Amino acid sequence: MSIEARLRVERSDFSLDVDLSLPEEGITAVFGPSGCGKTTLLRAMAGLERDARGHLWIGNECWQDERRFLPTHKRRLGYVFQEPSLFPHLTVARNLSYGLRRLGDDAPPVALDQAVELLGIGHLLERRPHQLSGGEQQRVAIARALASDPAILLLDEPLAAVDQDRKQEILPYLERLHRELSMPVIYVSHARDEVARLADHMVLLEEGRARATGDAKALFSRLDLPLAHGPDTETVIDATVAGHDAEFGLTWLDTAAGRFVAVRQDLPKGSPARLQVLARDVSITLGRPTDTSILNLFPATVDTMVDEGSAQTTVRLRVGTVPMLARITRKSAVELGLESGSNVYAQIKSVALLR
Numbered sequence: 626m627s628i629e630a631r632l633r634v635e636r637s638d639f640s641l642d643v644d645l646s647l648p649e650e651g652i653t654a655v656f657g658p659s660g661c662g663k664t665t666l667l668r669a670m671a672g673l674e675r676d677a678r679g680h681l682w683i684g685n686e687c688w689q690d691e692r693r694f695l696p697t698h699k700r701r702l703g704y705v706f707q708e709p710s711l712f713p714h715l716t717v718a719r720n721l722s723y724g725l726r727r728l729g730d731d732a733p734p735v736a737l738d739q740a741v742e743l744l745g746i747g748h749l750l751e752r753r754p755h756q757l758s759g760g761e762q763q764r765v766a767i768a769r770a771l772a773s774d775p776a777i778l779l780l781d782e783p784l785a786a787v788d789q790d791r792k793q794e795i796l797p798y799l800e801r802l803h804r805e806l807s808m809p810v811i812y813v814s815h816a817r818d819e820v821a822r823l824a825d826h827m828v829l830l831e832e833g834r835a836r837a838t839g840d841a842k843a844l845f846s847r848l849d850l851p852l853a854h855g856p857d858t859e860t861v862i863d864a865t866v867a868g869h870d871a872e873f874g875l876t877w878l879d880t881a882a883g884r885f886v887a888v889r890q891d892l893p894k895g896s897p898a899r900l901q902v903l904a905r906d907v908s909i910t911l912g913r914p915t916d917t918s919i920l921n922l923f924p925a926t927v928d929t930m931v932d933e934g935s936a937q938t939t940v941r942l943r944v945g946t947v948p949m950l951a952r953i954t955r956k957s958a959v960e961l962g963l964e965s966g967s968n969v970y971a972q973i974k975s976v977a978l979l980r
């Protein structure tokens with residue numbers, strides 16, 4: 626099943642025009658610069674843009690087409706805004722149950738209990754919003770959106786209004802939600818670290834149009850997209866924890882590119898992980914270096930190269946089946962004689978574990 630969203634919104638100085646076919650599972654990030662239409666797309670999906678034209682199917686539920694326009698309260702969705710937007714005079718428990726009242730006898734109490742458990746807010750139920758931290762408020766807002774057992778969860782930059790520490794507090798709950806619920810999530814963000822960490826799929830929006838859609842990891846490494854050309858350009862790679870080296874405090878991570886070594890992570894063997902390799906941490910050698918301090922060393926093939934101004938080059942490598950970006954000086958690229966098809970070694974200075 627899929628989400629089919631053919632939506633157009635016309636404003637005097639902006640238009641949204643997308644034709645998307647998204648998987649009805651996992652987290653789909655809607656990513657793009659400020660003003661590109663991310664919130665407008667989410668609002669159109671929620672039925673909050675009355676002038677939106679087109680059609681929207683969530684699996685086999687039609688929410689909108691040429692003849693129908695289901696109002697927001699009839700769309701089975703959970704919506705979370707940047708600001709938590711809880712009722713200040715109600716306790717957390719009553720904030721959570723408020724949304725269920727409209728469901729009457731159909732209210733799914735199991736979903737409410739599960740939402741409380743998933744977001745870890747059981748101990749906060751009798752408090753009022755002003756007695757919660759910003760991160761806790763946002764967790765309650767997400768639990769409230771989940772409690773009505775929606776067909777889809779729409780999150781509009783849920784971490785934008787919280788500081789870095791709160792963000793680190795909420796992210797594990799979002800990952801848990803991702804692991805334990807099969808509900809599709811559309812996640813609007815302009816923070817690439819959140820997208821790298823959470824997203825399975827991605828819609829890259831530019832000026833109201835979908836510049837690219839697809840597997841999030843694949844989009845990060847495409848040289849024809851802007852993602853590959855920023856200072857923080859990275860490759861995201863799925864991994865499995867293969868074990869630990871107790872003597873040196875390291876963790877082995879198996880990927881389709883081979884085995885990576887990272888600073889010891891407190892993760893059980895066999896658990897899934899996601900690696901982030903910054904392009905600027907990848908260097909290239911022609912022969913296999915023997916006396917290097919770098920532990921992550923892989924044979925690779927140069928795929929494509931793009932100059933970044935006069936001083937730098939982004940090189941797209943293939944390590945096994947995995948694409949990997951390296952940012953090196955243009956001088957090095959010339960001196961090494963790199964070209965498409967060159968056989969090289971990729972040395973990776975450090976690997977961050979995203980999850």
Ligand SMILES: Nc1ncnc2c1ncn2[C@@H]1O[C@H](COP(=O)(O)OP(=O)(O)OP(=O)(O)O)[C@@H](O)[C@H]1O
Binds near residue numbers: 664665
């Ligand atoms: N109610 C409105 N009336 C008129 N124009 C609007 C309205 N809301 C948004 N816009 C305009 O529509 C465009 C898209 O806005 P939107 O909020 O969807 O962008 P966004 O990608 O979510 O941005 P941000 O990342 O800054 O939240 C912008 O040019 C914005 O100025």
